Amino acid sequence: MSARRYAAVAWLAFASLYVIIITGSLVRLTGSGLGCSDWPRCNESRFIDVSSTHAAIEQLNRLFTGIVAASVILAALGALRVAPHRSSLVRNAFLLVLGVVGQVVLGGIVVITGLHPLANMGHYLLSVALMTWAYWLVRDARMLAGTSPQSVPSVTSTEHRLISALMVGMALALVTGTVVTGTGPHAGDENAPRFGFAITTVARAHSLTVLAVLFIAVIIGFHLRDTRDAARRQVVAAFESFLFVAVLQGALGYLQYFTGVPVPLVALHVALSVAVWLAALHFRAVARPVVD
Numbered sequence: 001m002s003a004r005r006y007a008a009v010a011w012l013a014f015a016s017l018y019v020i021i022i023t024g025s026l027v028r029l030t031g032s033g034l035g036c037s038d039w040p041r042c043n044e045s046r047f048i049d050v051s052s053t054h055a056a057i058e059q060l061n062r063l064f065t066g067i068v069a070a071s072v073i074l075a076a077l078g079a080l081r082v083a084p085h086r087s088s089l090v091r092n093a094f095l096l097v098l099g100v101v102g103q104v105v106l107g108g109i110v111v112i113t114g115l116h117p118l119a120n121m122g123h124y125l126l127s128v129a130l131m132t133w134a135y136w137l138v139r140d141a142r143m144l145a146g147t148s149p150q151s152v153p154s155v156t157s158t159e160h161r162l163i164s165a166l167m168v169g170m171a172l173a174l175v176t177g178t179v180v181t182g183t184g185p186h187a188g189d190e191n192a193p194r195f196g197f198a199i200t201t202v203a204r205a206h207s208l209t210v211l212a213v214l215f216i217a218v219i220i221g222f223h224l225r226d227t228r229d230a231a232r233r234q235v236v237a238a239f240e241s242f243l244f245v246a247v248l249q250g251a252l253g254y255l256q257y258f259t260g261v262p263v264p265l266v267a268l269h270v271a272l273s274v275a276v277w278l279a280a281l282h283f284r285a286v287a288r289p290v291v292d
Helices: 003-029 053-081 087-112 117-145 157-183 199-223 230-258 263-286
Strands: 153-155
Touching: 003 053, 003 087, 003 117, 003 263, 053 087, 087 117, 117 157, 117 263, 153 157, 153 230, 157 199, 157 263, 199 230, 230 263
Parallel strands: none
Antiparallel strands: none
16 A cells, blocks of 8 residues: 555544544433443344434444444554555554544443443543544654655754643643533433532633643743744644634633533534644644754
8 A cells, every 4th residue: 555545544544533523422412322222232122223313313423433443444454554664653553443442342331331421531531542543643644655744853842841741731621621521411311420520610620721721832832932943833833723723612611611501512612622632732743852
């Protein structure tokens, strides 16, 4: 397989993994989390059941898992055959396969536990890990195909540490966001268990992590204000993209909170949460430190 063709395969895996995060959130937001009461069958009498709206929504999401599985298996097999061979492609592609297997198991646990918020947290956070591996797979494949520029060392050690702190803050924001989700009203089913926290308390904790990320971003922006160096322009462009999506996501978070968390805004918030993480990941990837 040529490197250019494999890049298309990697993009397919990336896209399918992103789409299933969105469809999974729609299952929860439409109250269809227990539309299928059994696993891996839909219920005791049928393996596939679309006789009710909730069952159909849940079943379609499960069936889409088959498309995801096929795309990551194709990516794994292709990584073994792509020329020239690159071990990072094989590693990331097979991590995707293992991650999807883990998601299938976690999906079963989610149903068996009646949509327990801890199980849902794990389901989402593993999805973020899968998107991380998919990003690295696509990036390596595009570099191998010559369709993506190579990053060059262009940030100082101080800037690199600040960017690492930004990634830690982003991870904390994702985790606290799942706690808010596990406490809030969109549980996936009216009888699903919830965390016993006050929603205002966990929302404020999540907001603080987001504000901390933005504060670190402001400091990084101050360091990157000089764009005369051509090598740094790629870094600045990645930073500006991250900052735009992060500010948009933060504003959306406040909007959905003060408007009573309507379903369309929550769905968009979930989709953007992954986009912000990917933007931060890309920023971190292109910001290679200069050896002092």
